[in-house]
Amino acid sequence: MTKIPLMDLTSNFPQIYDEIEEKLKYLIKNTQFIGGEEVKLFEKEYADFCSSKYAIGCSNGTDALVISLKTLGIGPGDIVLVPANSFIATSEAVTQAGARVNFIDVEPESNNMDPQKIREYLKNNKNKKHVKAIIPVHLYGRMANMDEITQIAEEYNLKLIEDSAQAHGALYKSHPPAHFGDFATYSFYPGKNLGAFGDSGALITNNEELYIKAKSYVDHGRMGKKYEHAMEGANMRLDTLQAAILRIKLRYLSQWTEMRINKVGYYMKGLSSINDITLPSQRSDLLQSWHLFVIQTAKRDELQLYLKDRGISTGIHYPIPLHLQPAYKYLSYQKGDFPITEQLSQRILSLPLWPEITEYQIDRICEEIGKFFS
Ligand SMILES: Cc1ncc(COP(=O)(O)O)c(C=O)c1O
Incomplete structure (x- = not known):
């Protein structure tokens, strides 16, 4: 009896392995481990893939959510709405940013955040005035009901972050994630549709100001010159070797x-x-x-x-x-x-x-x- 795994991460090796090996050898021989051309090019190519203006490579999909929240100024005293049906990374990021998570039920048809339930919370809950953002998750690669959710975010003046960790290449009425939200965040965990050989992730935005701030945050708040910091950030950079692997895989x-x-x-x-x-x-x-x-x-x-x-x-x-x-x-x-x-x-x-x-x-x-x- 031959076994069938849930997913087979080796079956694309014939397409990509030799090219990745050659590229990694080159980068290792030239000690290119942090930043550089591979990261820059990946960010450009992934932004193009997402039909968006800016991409920022980062350490993983959870950090991509944390960076988005921090960049949008969400923190202590704020509430963020998150679907109850997701991986814990979505809600964990809210707590890491210092805010409080509030769960929302999902629609039976899409398994995604139910806009009606968001409305009910925003109308009736005693904490409604503390809500600052919504994080819909595009679960299993199917985008949430973004017409409705975007409308609610606009009506209530809420920030919108699309957790797209499972939705590389997905479209809603021809629009990719980040068309709707302030940010769309991605995971390149090895099992994801675009998977690195380790952890990594990205944020996508069409807003230049948010891009500059988030780009700085992932690299210790660095602005312009080395050792000049506009703010405290974190070390949440995308590794050069992972960027190189992702660039090769992105073509497929x-x-x-x-x-x-x-x-x-x-x-x-x-x-x-x-x-x-x-x-x-x-x-x-x-x-x-x-x-x-x-x-x-x-x-x-x-x-x-x-x-x-x-x-x-x-x-x-x-x-x-x-x-x-x-x-x-x-x-x-x-x-x-x-x-x-x-x-x-x-x-x-x-x-x-x-x-x-x-x-x-x-x-x-x-x-x-x-x-x-x-
Ligand atoms: C919906 C969702 N959000 C966030 C993440 C976090 O991504 P990462 O594992 O890269 O931190 C995942 C990863 O499994 C996920 O499935």
Whole structure:
């Protein structure tokens, strides 16, 4: 029985390995480890990829969120709205910036932050006047309802940061992240659609003032000359070696997204006749970059175990809603506060997906899922 992983990070090596090896050898021999041309060029090329004016490379996707919040002046006394259905990095960044997180439930159809629930909070909650920003997450590569969320941010004069860690190349009505928000933030964690060989991330903005401030923040508040600091910042720079790797991989990213879309189409056909599962919904005005392919079923845990016993790895993104994490006990949320997120956490299952997964592998997965329910 050949095993099928949740994702295979080696299957693009034939396309990229030799070029990366050659580039890394050159950079190491020339001791180019911090900053330099590779970082500069990556920032230019990634901004172009995102159809945006400015990109700033940084240490990881969590720091990209922290830098955005700090640059926007959000800190102690402020509240930031974050979806309850996300990876903890989204809310962790708010706390790291010194602000307080408030969770919002998600829509059942998109699994993303529910604009209606944001409105309810901003109308009714006693803390509403402390809210300074919203961080929608474009989960699994599907962008949140940005028409509505942008409208709310404008109405209430709130900052908007799009957590796009899972949404490289995604579009909402032809617009990429950062078209809507003050910043869009990205992670290049190895398993992401654009993954480095270690940690790294980026911020995107179309606002020159924010760009200058954030660019300075990632490098100790440096302004112009070395050892001249306009403010205290942090060491959150993008490594030169990671920038070089990302530049090479970026050239293939659109092709890899296309391959993901095709594989998802193949999955959809293979699973369409199984009534006991809910397939992810699609909308013609979205380009979904399919970081994850997430189905839903009432028998999630049994199905996951059944597949595991047959060598097929799956994932749950995420099994514990953020508001019920021990880390947020101090916020006094209760079970039942965010019913959609809670229901999803019991039902969701991420199936194996990467650009080069074969139709043969997908056939096997669909066949096993069919057998489980028959
Ligand atoms: C939604 C989301 N936000 C933020 C992050 C943080 O990115 P990083 O791991 O690069 O810090 C991740 C990474 O998994 C993520 O999935």
